[in-house]
Structure formats: C-alpha cells, structure tokens
Amino acid sequence: xxxxxxxxxxxxxxxxxxxxxxxxxxxxxxxxxxxxxxxxxxxxxxxxxxxxxxxxxxxxxxxxxxxxxxxxxxxxxxxxxxxxxxxxxxxxxxxxxxxxxxxxxxxxxxxxxxxxxxxxxxxxxxxxxxxxxxxxxxxxxxxxxxxxxxxxxxxxxxxxxxxxxxxxxxxxxxxxxxxxxxxxxxxxxxxxxxxxxxxxxxxxxxxxxxxxxxxxxxxx
Amino acid sequence: xxxxxxxxxxxxxxxxxxxxxxxxxxxxxxxxxxxxxxxxxxxxxxxxxxxxxxxxxxxxxxxxxxxxxxxxxxxxxxxxxxxxxxxxxxxxxxxxxxxxxxxxxxxxxxxxxxxxxxxxxxxxxxxxxxxxxxxxxxxxxxxxxxxxxxxxxxxxxxxxxxxxxxxxxxxxxxxxxxxxxxxxxxxxxxxxxxxxxxxxxxxxxxxxxxxxxxxxxxxxxxxxxx
Numbered sequence: 001x002x003x004x005x006x007x008x009x010x011x012x013x014x015x016x017x018x019x020x021x022x023x024x025x026x027x028x029x030x031x032x033x034x035x036x037x038x039x040x041x042x043x044x045x046x047x048x049x050x051x052x053x054x055x056x057x058x059x060x061x062x063x064x065x066x067x068x069x070x071x072x073x074x075x076x077x078x079x080x081x082x083x084x085x086x087x088x089x090x091x092x093x094x095x096x097x098x099x100x101x102x103x104x105x106x107x108x109x110x111x112x113x114x115x116x117x118x119x120x121x122x123x124x125x126x127x128x129x130x131x132x133x134x135x136x137x138x139x140x141x142x143x144x145x146x147x148x149x150x151x152x153x154x155x156x157x158x159x160x161x162x163x164x165x166x167x168x169x170x171x172x173x174x175x176x177x178x179x180x181x182x183x184x185x186x187x188x189x190x191x192x193x194x195x196x197x198x199x200x201x202x203x204x205x206x207x208x209x210x211x212x213x214x215x216x217x218x219x220x
Numbered sequence: 221x222x223x224x225x226x227x228x229x230x231x232x233x234x235x236x237x238x239x240x241x242x243x244x245x246x247x248x249x250x251x252x253x254x255x256x257x258x259x260x261x262x263x264x265x266x267x268x269x270x271x272x273x274x275x276x277x278x279x280x281x282x283x284x285x286x287x288x289x290x291x292x293x294x295x296x297x298x299x300x301x302x303x304x305x306x307x308x309x310x311x312x313x314x315x316x317x318x319x320x321x322x323x324x325x326x327x328x329x330x331x332x333x334x335x336x337x338x339x340x341x342x343x344x345x346x347x348x349x350x351x352x353x354x355x356x357x358x359x360x361x362x363x364x365x366x367x368x369x370x371x372x373x374x375x376x377x378x379x380x381x382x383x384x385x386x387x388x389x390x391x392x393x394x395x396x397x398x399x400x401x402x403x404x405x406x407x408x409x410x411x412x413x414x415x416x417x418x419x420x421x422x423x424x425x426x427x428x429x430x431x432x433x434x435x436x437x438x439x440x441x442x443x444x445x446x
Contacts, residue, residue, distance in 0.1 A: 050322060050355060059311075062311055064311070064314045065318060068317075069317045069318050070314070072313070072314065072317065073311070073313070073314040076310035076313065077310045088294075088295050088299045089284050091295070091298065092286045092291050092292070095288075095290075095294065096286070096291050099288055099290070099291065100272065100273075
C-alpha cells in the first residue's frame with residue numbers, strides 16, 4: 001500500500017523544523033507544504049480546525065497536530081532510528097525536558113526578545129535560570145539522548161539555529177561562556193548531517209526576526 | 221511478572237494534578253505510599269526530587285523521581301501494563317494526547333483565570349473556556365461510556381478535574397461553565413466518572429476545597445492587577 005505523508009509548516013517555524021528533522025532521521029518520504037500564515041490554505045484549516053496552526057502531519061489522510069504529539073506519533077509509527085528510548089524512565093526524562101523547553105525555556109527567551117523595560121529584565125533573569133537547568137542536565141553527555149540525538153535534542157534544537165539570530169538582532173548574547181556544555185551541544189548538533197542539511201537560511205531568518213523585533217520595539 | 225520497586229507519590233491534598241496520578245495508580249492496582257507536601261512551605265525532599273520545577277506531583281519509583289502529571293501518567297501506563305490507559309493504535313494515542321494538551325491550555329487555564337479575575341478579564345476568560353468546552357463536547361458525542369471507551373482512559377483522567385473541581389470553581393467564582401443544556405454529553409460523562417468505584421473514593425473533601433479555592437482566588441486576584 002502506498003504511503004502518503006504530508007507536512008504543513010512554514011519555512012521558518014521551529015515547531016515544524018523539529019518534525020522535519022524527525023522525518024529525515026527516519027528516512028520518511030513526505031510532501032512539504034509551506035503555508036503563508038496570513039493567508040492559510042483551506043486544507044490547513046480542514047486538517048487543524050481547532051488551532052489552525054502549523055505544523056500538521058497528515059498520514060494517509062489522517063491529520064495530527066501539535067509538534068510534540070506529532071513527534072510521538074512518528075516514533076510509534078516508524079520504528080527505525082527511534083527518538084525515544086525503550087526504558088520508561090528514560091522516556092519520561094526526554095518528555096520532561098521536551099515539556100520544559102516548550103513551556104518554560106522557549107517562552108522565557110521569547111519574552112526576553114519581545115518585552116521591554118522591567119518585564120524584559122525579568123524575562124532575561126528567568127531565561128538564565130532556565131538555561132542553567134538545561135546546562136546541568138547536559139553535563140556528562142554529548143546529546144540529551146546520550147550518544148545519539150533523541151526527542152529532547154530535536155525539541156531544544158531551535159537553540160542551535162535561532163539563538164544566534166536573536167543575538168544578532170538584539171545585540172545581546174544570552175548563551176555565553178557561562179554555558180560551555182550547552183555551547184558544545186549546539187555545535188555537535190549543528191554538525192549532524194540531517195540537521196545541517198535541513199536548516200532555514202540564516203540571512204532570511206535575520207531579516208524576519210529583525211522585522212519582528214522592530215514591531216515589538218517601535219522607535220520612539 | 222510483577223513490577224519491582226517501591227512506589228511513593230509526593231502530593232498536595234487538593235492538587236488536581238496529584239489526583240490524576242492517584243487515579244491512574246489505583247485503576248492499575250498499584251500500591252503506593254502517599255507523602256503530603258505543603259506547597260506553601262516546600263520541603264527539602266521536594267526540592268531534591270523535583271529541583272527544576274519544585275512542584276507536585278512527583279512519583280518516585282524504586283528511588284527514581286518522575287515529575288509532571290502528563291509525563292507521570294505515560295510512565296505509569298508503560299510500566300504497569302494492566303488496565304491500559306492509552307489506546308494501542310498510534311493515531312488514537314495522538315488524538316488522546318492532542319485533546320489532553322488542548323484541554324489543559326484552554327479549559328483548565330481558562331477556568332482558573334476566570335476564577336481569579338473580575339470584570340472584563342473574567343468575561344473574556346469565561347467565553348474562551350466555554351468555546352473550548354464546546355470542542356470537548358463534540359469529541360464526546362457518540363462515544364461509549366468514557367473518552368477511553370468502555371473504561372476510563374488517559375483522557376478521562378486528564379479531564380477528570382472537570383467533574384469535581386470545576387463545579388467548586390464555578391461556585392467560588394460565581395460563574396457557570398457547564399450548562400447541562402449546552403453540554404449534555406459532558407454532563408452525562410461527569411456523572412459516570414464520579415460514580416466510578418476508583419474515582420468516587422479518591423476525591424478531596426468538598427467543603428475544604430471551597431474554603432481553599434476561595435482563599436486562593438482572592439489572593440491571586442488581588443495580585444494580578446496593577
């Protein structure tokens with residue numbers, strides 16, 4: 001039976017990118033549909049009526065939304081190159097850190113990028129606290145998954161390609177020499193063929209986030 | 221083959237997140253030791269077991285700590301195979317996980333925000349919560365007894381707080397979210413859920429809950445403005 005896999009995303013979304021990496025890691029053939037979020041396709045709205053967001057994976061006509069849900073679905077459906085370990089405790093650890101990124105780290109860094117004044121100061125302090133926990137978790141390991149990348153690496157992966165963009169746009173270095181283990185991880189991660197061959201263009205990202213930054217920080 | 225290792229659960233008497241784990245353990249017949257934690261005066265034990273988030277519930281199995289109720293539930297389901305909570309099929313598992321996340325973000329957070337706010341902010345939170353509830357009502361239509369089918373499953377446990385906490389929050393917050401006319405399927409599900417032998421004997425005391433949430437909503441409401 002012919003298998004049909006489609007991925008609705010945008011060219012830049014880190015949530016879509018983690019799904020791309022998972023599909024590439026497992027060697028799954030798929031059609032990528034890059035959406036314009038200001039003009040969402042009828043198909044996207046049909047496949048994700050609840051959130052109307054990307055990414056959405058459609059496997060043989062069945063849609064799955066929310067990137068972490070998609071990643072678990074991919075791992076359970078295609079067994080080669082697993083992104084979650086067998087052991088339930090190790091699985092729990094990966095899921096905990098994936099959640100930590102999405103619910104704590106990423107929002108705090110996003111706030112540090114978008115907010116002003118006292119709120120920005122607080123967001124930076126929170127981001128640094130969060131980064132310290134991540135640094136601690138990585139100690140003694142090459143990747144979050146150990147010797148090979150796993151779910152947590154794919155989820156934290158946005159740090160490897162987007163943090164430098166934020167730093168370039170804001171002129172503020174958030175992951176500095178206080179985080180040697182994290183910096184080493186970012187380098188190792190970016191050197192993996194499936195990662196470095198599947199990154200949105202850096203220059204285009206800088207333009208996009210520069211424009212966003214100006215929107216959040218209008219010149220007075 | 222029996223699963224080895226002592227099971228402990230660090231909890232707080234009124235936390236809906238802790239009850240999720242208790243329901244799951246009891247449904248699977250897993251014996252555990254419950255340790256009460258005062259979350260307003262956190263112990264060194266909690267800080268050791270969950271140094272990152274310092275929150276309950278924390279499950280400790282054979283000396284290893286697992287935090288975050290969603291993560292704990294999946295761990296429990298994978299470790300003790302009897303009375304499975306998640307379906308076998310990957311697509312149905314994805315659907316259950318999707319709705320769990322949706323309900324947590326839109327209904328739980330929405331209802332809590334409505335409880336702790338006033339005026340326009342409260343009305344907005346209420347409206348968003350009700351809209352989200354409509355989607356869950358749609359999900360339940362035509363289902364058997366529970367979201368999990370004949371038996372209570374993962375999504376029933378995640379949403380279980382709606383059956384017991386939400387009516388308390390409605391009373392404390394002088395608001396209505398579950399209108400039985402608007403949500404007949406959810407209303408019927410609530411009654412079935414609360415009658416389940418495991419659930420009905422594993423609930424916090426309602427009178428104490430009313431006092432607690434009245435105090436909390438006032439405390440949080442007064443700090444959220446200004």
